[in-house]
Amino acid sequence: MADAAGPRDTSAGAPAFPVPTMPAPPVGVVGLGQLGGSLAAALAAGGREVSGWDVDPAARDAAAARGVRITRELTGVVVLAVPLPAMATALDGLSVDPDATVTDLGSVKVPVLEALTGAFGSRVVGGHPMCGTERSGHAATDPHLFTGARWALCLEPGTELPRWLRVAEVALAVGAEVVPVTAAEHDDAVAAISHVPHLLAAALAAAADDAGPLALALAAGSFRDGTRVMGSDPAFVTAMVEGNAGPTAAALARVRAQLDRPWPDLVTAGSAVARRPTGRRTVRVPLDRAALLALGRAGGAVHRRLAAFVEGWVPGPG
Incomplete structure (x- = not known):
């Protein structure tokens, strides 16, 4: 498991509380540009029930052609894939199930979580997939965009772990690896x-x-x-x-x-970082906030959900 000293391999232990097994919820994506459109397309291609909305009719048409149901009514896991200034108002005029989990793909987390938590409380799970290109808009949609990407997922003191896991499962479903973090980290x-x-x-x-x-x-x-x-x-x-x-x-x-710094010292230091070994050691981590955060702080990530654990890796010899 993982603790303050870092993750360690384990296959025993109990989750912090029971996490029931339920069917994968539908996903609703608001904002169908490069990130949102790619996420919706990847989920639809994988057979997941996915709906979406965008203020741009062309983005809606492009997503619909990829199998996304276009609607203003959203339920399950609702993903905000809109520019940072639009986060607080992205759901205005849309119908969101009162039990839906709300997450986002924003590149900054503290101010976004402050804005969303004020409206949706503990239903919010902040997220940020570390992918994308210099291109933007629905024309830049790529269903493979998230394959192998790190997806930072915020575990705050008030985060509901079952909701965090639901969002993590969305990230894993499109080929990403989940990195548990706090918003400030x-x-x-x-x-x-x-x-x-x-x-x-x-x-x-x-x-x-x-x-x-x-x-x-x-x-x-x-x-x-x-x-x-x-x-x-x-x-x-x-x-x-x-x-x-x-x-x-x-x-x-x-x-x-x-x-x-003296330039030779700087070049040597930078080269050492670039040449650092990149091995991985597989670990299993219990469904516990402290253990999951220790995995992220150690530079690791989650790549699979198990019953009472997640499986992932940390840097080190395999």
Whole structure:
């Protein structure tokens, strides 16, 4: 199981409370752009009952062609796949079952959970799949988008574990691996590995432009890789970094401190991280908040639901 010292392999123990086995609930997706459309398409292709809604008629038509039932009436697990500024109002005008579990795909968790919990209480489970591309909109839908992706899923003190498991099962059904986190831990982590990289990509692109046409004409693979994410919608990037301003500023300060190191030391340190072994050790973790969070904090993820456990992995020799 997992504890404060980290996960350890186990096959005995009891869940924190009984978790009944029930048929998989339907899924309703609000927002049928790249993430929401891909999720709905993947679930529909797998035979899951899935409905959806989008304010854009073209997005609705595209989803319907992939087997998604278009409706304003949502039940089961309701997924908000809309831009961050629209999260608080995404369900306005829609009919949501009063027992539905509400989750989201937003790239920032603390402010989103604050807004949604005020409206839906303990029915909310915050989520963030770590996938997507610089493209956007329903034309960027890809049913395989989540395959092998990490899907951060928030376990707050008030999170109802059966609801968390229902959302986890949705993520697992489309090929993702679930990383249990708290909202604050998530926001600190993604500031370092997602939000700051967007700012660095913007800075790199702007600095190269300042260097003149010759520099841009000579730009090749490393420049392309370093600036790829700046093909994203600027409004999306701005909302993301401003919505997570505190952790992003702290992570950016750490990058600045690294750049102040002697360059040979910096290159050596970065190379060591990039070359770090990537082995995995399989573990079974009981259905307990502390144990699940310990798995996530150890850098692990869940890849399968068992009766009274989840099966996953942590970094280390297999």
